[in-house]
Amino acid sequence: MGHQYQAIQWNKNKVQYDIAIALFALLYTGVFVVTGLQPSETGNTPDPVVLLIRAFGTCSFLLLTFILMIGPLARLSDRFKPMLYNRRHFGVFTFLLATAHFGLALMWYHGFGPLNPFVSLFVSNQPGGTFPGFPFEVLGLAAFIIMLFMAITSHDFWLNNLSAPVWKALHMMVYVAYGLLVIHIAAGALLTEKSPLYPALVLFAFLIVAGLHLLTGLRERGHDRLRRALEDKGWVSVSAPQDIPDKRAVIVPLRDGERVAVFRDGNKVSAVTNVCRHQNGPLGEGRVVDGCITCPWHGWQYRMEDGISPPPFTEKIATYNLKLMNGMIFLDPVANAPGTKVDPVLFDQSVQRASENTEATVS
């Protein structure tokens, strides 16, 4: 389980993301307050504190929406994977903004009365209170408490000491928090009689998040079915393409004693028999040189894509069919006739190997 603990795991990538998020929050809040202070047709400008409360609240909700989109997006496309490793920092930012919103709202709406602010928060929805009607603030508080517990347990120490299942269950509560917030904002905006823009935008965000989760869920079910179908037909899972060392092979033993060498050349993966035509040398222990699999024993060569020796030679070895699914290579155990051309499987090389990422991604 890794290394001695550090306070915060920063690397160049994370620092860049953190700076970007901080700048966004600053810019968003600034623009929100400045535009809100412009006198409207009715002539009454809102209090700057109220504007700050709204700016922090909406910014926090926006960030949370974004965070919840990262998971499904990363499953739809590898391009979003780097963000997965920054989710933890995004989450702490979201919490800090929520704290600013909560702190200011508590002070502004409940800090000046005779009651303790926290007591005031719970009674203010009664007739005559600050916000008579639906207790939207209590929902906000519930969401805040969930986010508080997520933020204070975000360090790896807690992942290790609470145990992964408990930690994960706690952090899955983010969906409960999100639901509570949707109601908090929609109801709060209705009660404070702002434009219907708020409920509309919140509903829109919610639909995007829910839609993305539904989409990836359905897609994964389709993938699972396909994978099971492949396995039923006897296909064998090999490994993630990134885990094959470049210009080298992994050797896959088949049930009938046959061995297959699965080679990688950059972002291309091809499979051939492990047996050299010359004297049965172990091809899978060789390297790819100029696009040709090169036998470690006496240097005979075969092209990756069709198993034929480059001209003027005409030696042929058997090729195998591969499929890439959910980041995993599958191998058809039925050999093609020697010299059969098979298009190499292509994969996205920019995605790091799982083991190169130090941050735990229990997701």
Add this chain to the structure above:
Amino acid sequence: MDETILLAVIAYCLAGIVISVLFLLFGIARADHAAKGAGIAFRLTILPGLIFLWPIILGRWLSGRQINQDIHAGDNS
């Protein structure tokens, strides 16, 4: 709503502060070897969690269970 609930929460957190500081000073290095020799910044980072979740950590401490024994102090490669 009653102010006594608020007082109870405050008392719980005060107890948490005391237990947390004791745990950070004397307990953590044995309970989790990855924390052995880790800096003051790390200790402050997990302090808020300790203050709220101190019963769990106190239970861990008293049980004597240890984790991450394979990590050696100063191994920060």
